[in-house]
Amino acid sequence: MRKKTQLIHGGVSRDPYTGAVSIPIYQASTYKQDGVGNFKYEYARTGNPTREALEKLIADLEGGARGFAFASGMAAITATVQLFRAGDHLLVTDDVYGGTFRVMDKIFSRFGVDVSFVDTSDPETVSKSVRPETKAIFIETPTNPLLKITNLEAISGIAKENGLKLIVDNTFSTPYWQNPIAHGADIVLHSATKYLGGHSDVVAGLVVAKDEQLGEELHFVQNSTGGVLAPHDSWLLIRGIKTLGIRMEEIEKNTEEVVRFLTGHDAVGKVYYPGLTDHPGHDVHQKQAGGFGGMISFTVESQEKALSLLEKVRYFTLAESLGAVESLISIPSLMTHASIPKERRHELGIEDGLVRISVGLEDPLDLVEDLEQALAANEIHV
Numbered sequence: 001m002r003k004k005t006q007l008i009h010g011g012v013s014r015d016p017y018t019g020a021v022s023i024p025i026y027q028a029s030t031y032k033q034d035g036v037g038n039f040k041y042e043y044a045r046t047g048n049p050t051r052e053a054l055e056k057l058i059a060d061l062e063g064g065a066r067g068f069a070f071a072s073g074m075a076a077i078t079a080t081v082q083l084f085r086a087g088d089h090l091l092v093t094d095d096v097y098g099g100t101f102r103v104m105d106k107i108f109s110r111f112g113v114d115v116s117f118v119d120t121s122d123p124e125t126v127s128k129s130v131r132p133e134t135k136a137i138f139i140e141t142p143t144n145p146l147l148k149i150t151n152l153e154a155i156s157g158i159a160k161e162n163g164l165k166l167i168v169d170n171t172f173s174t175p176y177w178q179n180p181i182a183h184g185a186d187i188v189l190h191s192a193t194k195y196l197g198g199h200s201d202v203v204a205g206l207v208v209a210k211d212e213q214l215g216e217e218l219h220f221v222q223n224s225t226g227g228v229l230a231p232h233d234s235w236l237l238i239r240g241i242k243t244l245g246i247r248m249e250e251i252e253k254n255t256e257e258v259v260r261f262l263t264g265h266d267a268v269g270k271v272y273y274p275g276l277t278d279h280p281g282h283d284v285h286q287k288q289a290g291g292f293g294g295m296i297s298f299t300v301e302s303q304e305k306a307l308s309l310l311e312k313v314r315y316f317t318l319a320e321s322l323g324a325v326e327s328l329i330s331i332p333s334l335m336t337h338a339s340i341p342k343e344r345r346h347e348l349g350i351e352d353g354l355v356r357i358s359v360g361l362e363d364p365l366d367l368v369e370d371l372e373q374a375l376a377a378n379e380i381h382v
């Protein structure tokens with residue numbers, strides 16, 4: 001089955017009980033048992049038919065054995081890290097999502113899980129950072145906000161050599177463009193709040209395990225700790241995922257137009273986009289993913305100019321988050337990455353004048369004209 005078909009017919013594509021083509025929202029917390037221990041479903045934290053339809057769908061889309069839906073991307077990441085124990089060490093991409101940095105640095109450190117943040121775009125650095133107690137490598141590719149690329153096959157080779165699990169946060173590329181399990185990953189996870197939901201109306205997280213054994217371990221954590229996704233939100237996600245293919249294709253075209261405009265503008269410094277041939281990860285990304293995605297970061301002269309740009313745009317909504325039908329704009333140093341200490345931010349290259357945009361589904365001409373007028377107004381005022 002090809003991707004666009006799988007988005008619609010993967011998982012449980014119609015309700016086995018009624019034939020309904022939209023999986024019903026099974027809003028029930030418990031289920032009548034035919035006799036003690038004789039049941040299809042027991043209690044909705046353990047399993048719910050609507051959530052299960054979504055879980056099977058994401059497992060199919062990522063080419064894994066089992067899928068799990070959580071109340072947020074952070075709950076999905078938390079459950080994944082709960083596979084490990086005190087004394088274990090993890091290697092994590094250095095410019096990882098701010099919330100992932102925070103939960104590792106401030107919460108999991110309390111439980112004795114030790115983390116090193118390393119530049120995973122350089123396999124040699126990863127190899128050198130492995131310790132006897134290292135248990136997993138956790139990566140994002142492309143990263144947020146600098147769109148750095150990690151070579152999935154190179155890192156999965158290092159993971160295999162050292163008996164480590166490879167965990168990939170695939171939020172930015174989505175299963176439509178990139179399937180890390182096919183490149184050797186053990187676990188793939190998503191903030192489904194972003195492209196998978198796609199309409200800025202649901203907060204959710206998904207995890208896919210490569211094989212049944214890891215799947216059992218994850219289900220044990222999910223059921224024990226309970227951060228499950230509600231039936232209505234599961235239904236919203238299934239609905240969003242059906243159009244993921246056409247959304248990603250169209251976002252790709254819009255993004256190309258915006259990148260072309262930005263790279264030619266005098267008031268714009270660096271433009272970070274993996275689709276640019278001079279992007280250091282361009283070739284690697286092209287080999288492991290089908291598209292470059294809708295995230296662009298670029299620099300303007302200062303934080304003041306970035307702030308003024310944000311004030312003047314009309315079609316880019318000033319907001320955290322990404323991956324929605326509406327284009328969003330933000331200043332990472334003041335917003336998504338504010339929880340990372342300033343010195344660390346600068347080390348990572350997250351300058352104060354860095355602007356991040358998530359390109360949506362508006363007409364690309366409107367998006368370009370909007371940025372054009374906002375950048376021009378910027379010049380006059382300063």
Ligand SMILES: *Cc1c(COP(=O)(O)O)cnc(C)c1O
Pocket residue numbers: 072073074075097099100140144169171172190191192193194203204205
């Ligand atoms: C948003 C995001 C998360 C966290 O997900 P929530 O749904 O906000 O909890 C994790 N990883 C990446 C790459 C993200 O963009």
